[in-house]
Amino acid sequence: MRTILVVDDEPSIVTLLKFNLEQAGYNVLTAEDGRTGLDTAMNEKPDLMVLDLMLPGMDGMDVCKTLRQEKVNLPILMLTAKDDEFDKILGLELGADDYLTKPFSPREVVARVKAILRRSQSEDAEQSEQILKIGDLEIHLDRYDVYFKDRQLVLTPKEFELLLYLANHRGKVLSRDQLLNGVWDFQYDGDTRIVDVHISHLREKIEEDTKKPVYIRTIRGFGYKLEGPAE
Numbered sequence: 001m002r003t004i005l006v007v008d009d010e011p012s013i014v015t016l017l018k019f020n021l022e023q024a025g026y027n028v029l030t031a032e033d034g035r036t037g038l039d040t041a042m043n044e045k046p047d048l049m050v051l052d053l054m055l056p057g058m059d060g061m062d063v064c065k066t067l068r069q070e071k072v073n074l075p076i077l078m079l080t081a082k083d084d085e086f087d088k089i090l091g092l093e094l095g096a097d098d099y100l101t102k103p104f105s106p107r108e109v110v111a112r113v114k115a116i117l118r119r120s121q122s123e124d125a126e127q128s129e130q131i132l133k134i135g136d137l138e139i140h141l142d143r144y145d146v147y148f149k150d151r152q153l154v155l156t157p158k159e160f161e162l163l164l165y166l167a168n169h170r171g172k173v174l175s176r177d178q179l180l181n182g183v184w185d186f187q188y189d190g191d192t193r194i195v196d197v198h199i200s201h202l203r204e205k206i207e208e209d210t211k212k213p214v215y216i217r218t219i220r221g222f223g224y225k226l227e228g229p230a231e
Helices: 011-023 034-044 060-069 085-093 106-122 157-168 176-184 193-206
Strands: 003-007 027-031 048-052 076-080 098-101 131-134 137-140 145-148 151-153 216-219 223-226
Touching (some): 003 034, 011 106, 048 060, 048 106, 137 157, 145 193, 157 176, 193 216
Parallel strands (some): 048 076
Antiparallel strands (some): 137 145
8 A cells, every 4th residue: 555645734634635545545644844744754755745835844845855855756746825836836846746736626636646656556567677778878667767877867756757758759759738648647737837847857967968958859839859869
């Protein structure tokens, strides 16, 4: 049984999410402040964290940032009461995999959780001992590891899924909507900025010059494609 950690300072939201996630078959841990949530994530090693942005003491941004600095690749679904583009984009830049704006439907939270966890659950057996090589880039499908010029990269789960999806469609131009549906497995009502943020993160890790990318290329008016440097 997979374990979900819910971190929120509103008892009614914690109770609501705990009930609905347990009904969906998950084990649920809870915390009411950022520091407790961080400690629980580090010690209990849940499979996913549902993290509120506005928390007493240590806020959700700091929790997310600390986890990524400690190289904890725990998938994070961030909750925010603010319908603010800055907060959403900043959360994604700090390493959150997805976000939802309050108020939200509990069913939508469960759907997002399932979407985030689905691929890692279904691909383990299928991808054993497989390696994708593109130029100096190696994607080890059995271990969910990525190497660039023999140096292991630290990717979030969503960054890995995005890179793998691009690699599986090597040389093909993919629109932002295609990437949203293929990687996030969810409709974002036309908001494709989440794709651009994650593409930017990947380029910082695999490109020698992010202003002149040779692996993940932008096709103006269409989207992105992944190819080797000599292709």
